[in-house]
Amino acid sequence: MSRSASSRLFYYRLSVASRTVAAVLGGYALSAASTAALAVTLPMPRAEAVVSATVFSFLVYSGAVIWAFATHSALRAWLGIAAPTVVCVAVALLGAPS
């Protein structure tokens, strides 16, 4: 195996590992943050908003995992999960009952 081939393989493995972390942990962070954000912003009674947000969260998680492995690069995988997570956390903190 040539040197460039073996370093390509190494980067490929690194990319898979990185995407896996993004999918499993990042995906959970995104679904947790989106649940919190929706729970405080959905225009319905509080309990309903919480249930709606929570039942939706597992689809968000699935979407995040699929995004992490489907997109072109590991960097995009991370950005695509981190950016909406930050937005959702901000919304959840702003909308939280005081």
Next chain:
Amino acid sequence: MKNSLRQSMAWLHTWSGLLLGWLLLAMFVTGTSAYFREEISLWMEPELHASHATPETPELAWQALNRLAPDARAWDIRLPDARAPVVELGWQPDTPEAQNEGRRRGERAIMDAATGEILTPRATRGGDFLYRFHFELYGVPRLWARWLVCVATMFMLVAIISGVITHKKIFKDFFTFRPGKGQRSWLDAHNATAVLALPFHFMITYSGLLLFMVMLMPWGIDAAYNGDRRAFFDDAFPRATETTAQSQEAAPMTDIAPLLAQTRRAFDQPVTRIEVNRPNRAGATVSISTDREPEITGRRRGSAPTLVFQANSGALLETRPGTSEALPAAVRFYNLFANLHLARFADPAVRWLFFLSGLGGCAMVATGLLLWVAKRTQQLKQRQPGASLRLVNALNMASMTGLIGAMAFYFAANRLLPVELAQRESWEIRVFFISWLLSLAHALWRPNRRGWIEQLAGITVLWLSVPLLDMATTGSHLFSATAWQHGALAGFDLACLLLGALWGYALWRVARHGGGKKGTARQPRRSPGTATGAAS
């Protein structure tokens, strides 16, 4: 990764499927059995088989509680129904200790519905062991086990969605079956079982996550309720609060029979449950409930049509028609999935349909695991399989034939272990795990076609012998009137024979067609034809 969406999804599907496939298969197999959990439990308690409901049953139960616990704080009588031929008596002792323990379940006794005699069935966990195993495993701290099971379920959801994306020609693939073509046949069988019950697979996976959503995803509650989970539950799933009379003054209760008749007439349904508050005291109340049409988006418990009487005078206090409550859409959505997962609403025909869909799920996971091995075996050409391929093949064997064999051992142990044995219910479970471990050891020793043939022969003999064992040890076997009176008992034995025949058919395919070239989708759970050529 830099490939097309379909290729990356195929990669994700393969690896997420393999990593948790064995655990998922164990969950699917035991979870499928849980659709008949009560029937399995009944089969495993032969001491209850003679019981059957008569018109006098409710009064017998009334007398039994007057005898057993005349001054309890509360009584709870569950009358026989289509799935259980006995009466369950429950009562809360009126002692300070019992009060302090809050929502303790109180005392319980099983009563013969025909004679009123208190029955003591052999110690067994029955179908509950298999049911609990499918979401909390065994001997693992409960919280860890539930998280592990939920992680596997999440993988399954991802595998389903990525699997659908992988097969853009999903319906064309479904109608494609190429038997006897090794890897292609396994792929076709995997596709067919997956697509056939795809809505079921999605429902069972997604609803499984929803049932644990408070554990998995508490962040919405914490954000909206500042972490006050109790307040959330009170809002989203309100419970009826009970009013309790506190009098200690003894006072006789009226005859129960007219109250039962009045309730039966009021709702035109047989009575299923009688609850009494402060029995044999002044101010006692009795609530008599009948069956209700199950409502798929309704609450899981409660809201059965009920009449509440003053128990001393027999005066009607309240009529609860048990009509549907106006639940918010989100709660109805949650209830819909929870009820579907638990098949709470199901009559026998629907229950069988769910059971068959569950078998389809087992077949889907199993064929997927076998496909992994078949594909890599084919790539070997004539070389010897490596250690990892042998390991996967062995784990496949233990998770398929091994688990199925362990279940038969569990049922056999129920009939063979002495009734007086100390810790009897634990011994049944030990037999289950010991036989499962032995099958794993055998599979690791022979991760090849011979191993498959031996294990398939083993489970065929085991499953066929369970009904025979039943015949030798109980009076409620296939050729007895009792077994047919309670269809569940005859059904259990017949299902064992059918499944035994199925394993026998799989054995015949593997043994006859040898060489690991053949496979077919007609065997619902799996037929390890190709999976086995590896090291033979």
